[in-house]
Amino acid sequence: MVPLALALDNPEADKLFKLLENGQVNNVAKVEQTLEQIAQLLADKDLDRQVRLRRARCWSYDTNNNAKVDAAIDYANTQVQMAENQAYPEALTDFRLCHGWYSQLKGNMEQAKADYDQALQQAYQLEDRRLIADARSMRGAMYSFQGNFALALEDLLTAQQLYEQLKLDYWSRYNLVDLATSFRRFGDPQSALNYYRQLEQAYRQGGHEEQAYIVNGEMAIALEELGDFEAAVTKFQQSYNYLKRQGMTIEAAGVSVNMAGSLLKLDRIEDAKQALERAKPFVTEQQGGFYSFMQLYSADVLLRQGQAEQAMVPLAKAEQSFRDISNDRGLAELYLLKSEIFAAQGLWQESTNVLKSYISLHSELDNKLQSYRTTEMRTRFNADRMAKENQRLLESERLKEQEVQILQxxxxxxxxxxxxxxxxxxxxxxxxxxxxxxxxxxxxxxxTDHLTQLANRRYTYQRGEALFNQAKHSGIPMSVILFDADNFKDINDQFGHDGGDKVLQHLASVSQTLIREQDLLGRIGGEEFLLLLPETSREECLKIAERLRQTLAESSPEALAGESRVTISAGVATLNTELQFSELLKQADNALYRAKNKGRNRVESA
Known part of the structure; x- marks a missing residue:
């Protein structure tokens, strides 16, 4: 059955939905306003769009408000369990993704990964490319942040290809930010910087100032990793000023934390301390990414100010946070600082042990950087285009020749x-x-009955049941004729069973010439036949039965010698108040019985 909602036309609501889903409306206030407009346009019975609205609402919660994030997680849980949504597997998958996203924001990485994995499996089962792209993009960004670059690459590249195929420009650029950031984390900040600049220009041309300044902050981190700390601080300051003016206090606080890192590289300790103080009122443990580095940089400031023992307090908080969010990159940086703090206190054994942990973890991260997928990403985005070594060029030419041969x-x-x-x-x-x-x-x-080639008993009754039910519900008349050969036992006794079989074949053959295309004649017993007459009244049925009786009475089967004739007796019944097909057959059988008792070769009606 086609859902009622499919018959409802609501182009205005569909247009607003498309703006939301394509990322053209992304400001929190504007998103909420658009959702309210859609809600006013929808009828309660428009089930498809009501579910679509719930999906959009799940993504509309303010991520800068901890209470709102908790509410979003509860909302997503409720929607997954709601009975009305069970008929919409795409929506259930989207709610699972939504739950994972907000769980990640809360720092619950295990729950986020479980949600992303489940949603991705469901998306592939549904063959929904948009959901596959969304799941891989979010999971890839999480992997990248955690330092699992091989898996991050696989997810982000797949998402990028799908977004481009689907012509979702906003989400393609959004995913490309994470890809560029992964470049930076892989140890190629220059390539990342090139893509950040392209993205920043694209966002500004499209009027997306907020996204442009967010990318500007990512550019600052790339500049920091290239060693250009002054330029990084300038970029951070630009992003901080814009976000502060827009009232985006948590985003501004995050930029201020990152800026503190660059200031420490320039030995501007007091400026770094001020940047951290600006961030502390707004960055809580729930913002695990910013919180962990804020505590790490606070420990670094205390160490540089000669307060090594006091530095251990924020350092412990940073270590716990890095572990909670599974950020190995941050943890490696922390180990190095922790070793310095122990050394400053004269705790040489502890310093050495921590340094060993740093070397082990750093080695593990280096191995990931050398993975095949990292190389693949560099190739796809031309990250190694500037390599000019002659030996590599010669090797490349040799490989190309081999590739041509393999291609042929x-x-x-x-x-x-x-x-x-x-x-x-x-x-x-x-x-x-x-x-x-x-x-x-x-x-x-x-x-089929093998002797007469008519419908057999089983199929005749099955077809009769269907026609009976159809007539009962539609009010269209239906009749049946039940007939058999008179004195058939005498025919068998006189001419044998072979002769009797030929008589039955004769009855079937002649009867078939007298019925309509929509009628069905079947052999239901030894010499007993049932004729199903849909859309036939009692009067019409009596005429057909009489014509059948007369035609057969005037015909002469070849199997019978001389002028012998075969007659039939027939019982007619028309659908009236019967509740079952068997009751209609009983009426016809009773009429046939009367025809026999009244001398045979006649038609009687129920």
């Missing part, structure tokens, strides 16, 4: 496979056609 071989192999596949498909098509023919033949055999 592959083409021949593909052609052979294509021809072979075509032959196999052709053979399978022929076999399937023959199998279909056999299936139809078997079905016909299963429904």
């Amino acid at each position: 071989q592959n083409r021949l192999l593909q052609l052979a496979v294509l021809i072979l596949a075509s032959i196999i498909i052709f053979i399978m098509a022929i076999l399937a056609y023959k199998q279909t023919g056999k299936s139809r033949q078997f079905q016909k055999i299963a429904q």
Whole structure:
């Protein structure tokens, strides 16, 4: 059954939905305003769009408000359990993604990963490319932040391809920010910087100032990793000033934390301390990414001010936070600082132990940076274009020649496979056609009486039940004629069973010439036949039965010698108040019984 909502036309609401889903409306206040406009446009019975509205609401909560994030998690949980949503698997998958996103914001990375994994599995089952892209983009960004670059690359590249195929420009750029950030984390800040600049320009041209300044902050981090700390501080300050003017206090606080890191590299300790003080009122443990580095930089400030022992307090908070959010990159940086703090206190054994942990973790991260997927990402985004070493160029040419040879071989192999596949498909098509023919033949055999080639008892009753129910519900008349050969036992005694069989074949053959296309004649017993007459009144049925009786009485079966004739007795019944098809048959059987008692070769009506 087609849902009622599909019949409802609401182009204005659909237009607003598209603005939200394509990222064209992304400001928190504007999103809420758009959602209210949609809600006023929807009817209660418009189930499809009501579910679509719930999906949009799940993503509309203010991520800068801890209470709102908690409410979003509760909302997503409720929607997953709601009975009205169970018929919409795409919506359930989206609610699962929504739950994972807000869980990640709360620092619950295990829950976020579980949600992303489940949502991605469901998205592939649904073959929904948009949901696959969203799940991979969010999970890839999380992996990248945690330092799991191989898995991050696989997810983010897949998401990028899907967003581009779907022509979702806003989300394609959003995902590309995470890809560029992954470049930076992989140890290639220059390539990341190039993409950040392109993204910043694209956002400004599109009028997305907020996104442009967010990318500006990412550019600052890339500049810091390139060693240009002064330029990084300038970029951080630009982003901080803009976000502060817009009232985006938490985002501004995050930029201020990052700026403190660059200021420490310039030995501007007091400026770094002020930047951290600006951030502390707004950055809580729930903002795990900013909180962990804020505590790390606070410990660094205390160490530089000669307060090594006091530095251990924020350092412990930073370490716990890094572990909670599974950020190995941050943890490695923390180990290095922790070793220095122990050394400043003269705790050389502790300093050495921590330094060993740093070396071990840093080595593990280095191995990830050398993974095949990192190389693939560099290749796709031309990160190594500037490499000019002669030896690598010569090696590249040699590899290209080998690739050409392999490509030629592959083409021949593909052609052979294509021809072979075509032959196999052709053979399978022929076999399937023959199998279909056999299936139809078997079905016909299963429904046919082998002697008369009429419908057999089972199929006749099955068809009669269907016609009866259809007539009962539609109010269209339906009639049946139950008839059999008179004195058939005498025919068998006189001419044998072979003669009797030929008489039955004669009755079937003659009767078939007298019925309409929509009628069905079946043999339901030894010499007993049932004629189903849909859309036939009692008067019309009596005429058909009388014509049938008269025609058969005037015909002479070849199996009978001389002028012998075969007559029939018939009982007629028309649908009235009967509740079951069997009751209608009983009426016809009673009428047939009366016809026999009244001398045979006659028609009686129920």
